[in-house]
Amino acid sequence: MRTTDTPSRSPSLDLPERLGAVAVRPGDRRYDSVRHTYTRPGSPGAVLLVRSAGDIAAALAHARATQVPLTARSGGHGISGRSTNDGGIVVDLSRLNAVEVLDSRSALVRAEAGARWGEVAAALAPYGLALSSGDTGDVGVGGLATAGGIGLMSRLHGLTIDHMSAAELVLADGSVVRTDVEHDPDLFWAVRGAGANFGVATAFEFQAEPVRDVTVAVTVHDAADTAAFLTRWGAAVEAAPRAVTSFLTLVTGAGGRAVAQAMTVYAGTDATAVRTALAPLLSAGRVLRNQAFATPYHQLLPAGHEPQHAQQPLSVSRSGLVDHITPPAAEHITALLETAGMVQLRSVGGAVNDAPPEAMAYSHRTQNFSLMAATVPTLRDDLDQRWERLHPHLNGLYLSFETRTGRQQLEDAFPGAVLERLIALKSHYDPDHLFDNNFALPSVRFPH
Ligand SMILES: Cc1cc2nc3c(=O)[nH]c(=O)nc-3n(C[C@H](O)[C@H](O)[C@H](O)COP(=O)(O)OP(=O)(O)OC[C@H]3O[C@@H](n4cnc5c(N)ncnc54)[C@H](O)[C@@H]3O)c2cc1C
Structure with a gap:
């Protein structure tokens, strides 16, 4: 495990009294527990444990006046790691948690x-x-x-x-x-x-x-024939009733064999319906282990409040959306495993695709899977070469699993007219670009 509790190189920021009262600054015994995020170490000049919208407004005014970097943080689990900074202000909302x-x-x-x-x-x-x-x-x-x-x-x-x-x-x-x-x-x-x-x-x-109880199946498959497995698993998920949502994690196991762990949730507990719905997913590949149990939904999501210390070493992450896991797409996803420590597929589709694409800035309403691949910084270029070959088989991008924040990512996340509308709204609501620390929208359209 990486440890990042190194002394801060950041000077403590001078703050007005209102902000000083909620600030954790370098030298404060609490500082090491609030400076980092899940994926990234940081050395902010002050982490403000704000208690009200008024505190936030004061923080924004101060950041604007002093020109220091400004970052918002809620749970600190942002994959892109942009909820900390070096030398700036972090507006930490953890106390606004009702x-x-x-x-x-x-x-x-x-x-x-x-x-x-x-x-x-x-x-x-x-x-x-x-x-x-x-x-x-x-x-x-x-x-x-x-x-x-x-x-x-x-x-x-x-x-x-x-x-x-x-x-x-x-x-x-x-x-x-x-x-x-x-x-x-x-x-x-x-x-x-x-x-x-x-x-x-x-x-x-x-x-x-x-929602009451759900059934969860945790299934480990031999995925040595990875592309064929992925194609079968993808087709089974798409054909499944909407009560079924499945998240798949692919890793390279012992002896270099790919292993896939599916966490599949069936929203309900009727044993016959569950068996019928899950059977095609189970037959996607040889089952090494399978455990299914009924549980209240909330027990799937315990909040442990583990302090953030950049504990995720796979801090380089790529994100894309996939309409269907076709055989060529499956081949390219398989190739990611040669360099990624983890490849994950989350099913979307079903009710996600009921919303019209123009309803909100997230406009991806035809895809059936969200794909992410994560690796360590030293393997970034290897991953990117493989990701480039996969890119033509992707259709859009979900920002939450991406660590690059450039033009290509914005264009993939917000296709066509969506990006144009966002850029116009950015000029209206944030003309001075105060909120630019993560996936910053530009002031004017990108040149063609
Ligand atoms: C272990 C893990 C599992 C995950 N699983 C899933 C999953 O199953 N499905 C899924 O959809 N996503 C998943 N994610 C991705 C997650 O949704 C995003 O990383 C999300 O941004 C984390 O929210 P946070 O408040 O914890 O992050 P933070 O690190 O606090 O913030 C992330 C970014 O969001 C912005 N932000 C945060 N709070 C605010 C605010 N109040 N106002 C304005 N902007 C704000 C900031 O720009 C910040 O950089 C997972 C992430 C991790 C680390």
Whole structure:
């Protein structure tokens, strides 16, 4: 495990009294527990444990006046690692973490950005409600809800942002807004996919779903014939009922043989329905181990609150969306394993593709899989060569699994008119580019 608790080289920042009262600066005994993220070490000049939108507005004004780098952080699990910095201000929302069921009959829920998805799941469970939000309870509400949210019930319930009915933000000029389809609808459109470019989100309202127990199958397959396995697994997932969502992790096992672990969730516990639905997935490849059990959904997402210390050594990550795992695509995905420490496929499709592409800034509504491949920094170029060969078989990009933040990534994430609309909105809502630390939108269209 990498240890990053090295002394900070960053000077402590001078701050106005209001911000000083919530700041953790170098030299503070708490500093080492708040400076880093899950993927990246950082040496910020101050981490502000903000308690209100007013604190955030003050932080934005100070960053603007002093020209220091500014970063928003919710759960610190951003794969791109941009929720810390060196020498700047981190607006840490972890204290804004309330989760409230506003109306249990209409399943209306409010979650503050600093809550973790495990806490959301636990808070909704007593009401028989859930939001499909990802596979990890420690991921923060703010980072995921401003980008997408591919969860363990995505084929049945769609993306997390498909359930968003309102968002509260502090904008670049310090104003506090609540946006929904009737209030600042352009902003609401942009927040759902490109939110980090437009402000610091403090809270969201969601329409949750009635969910009780689910069945989980954890299956380890021999995937030595990797491309053939992937093609069969992909076809089985696409043909499965929407109650089935499957996430697959491919690694190179002992003796260089590829091994695939599928975590498949069936939203329900009817044993016959589960067996019928999962049988085609199981037959995708020789089963080495299989364990299936029924569980309340929230128990799949414990929030451990492990301190972040750049604990993920696979800090270089590539992301793409795939319509179908065709044999050629499967060959190229297989080649990634020669250099990636981990290749993951998450099923989207189903209800994700019910939303019209123009509904929000996340516009990818034909794809069936989200693909990510991660490696160590020394193997970055090897991975990129293989990823380039795969690229023609991809259709779009989900920002949350990507560590490059350049033009190509923006164009893949926000195809065509989506990017043009986002660029125009960026000029309106963030004309001075205060929120540019992650996947920054430009001021003008890219030249052709
Ligand atoms: C172990 C692991 C498993 C994952 N599994 C899934 C999965 O199954 N499905 C899925 O969809 N994603 C998954 N992700 C990706 C995850 O959704 C993103 O990395 C997400 O951005 C993390 O949110 P966070 O609040 O923890 O991140 P942070 O590191 O706090 O933030 C990430 C970025 O989002 C922006 N941001 C954060 N908070 C705010 C805010 N309040 N307002 C505006 N911008 C903000 C910042 O620009 C920041 O750089 C996973 C990530 C990890 C590390």
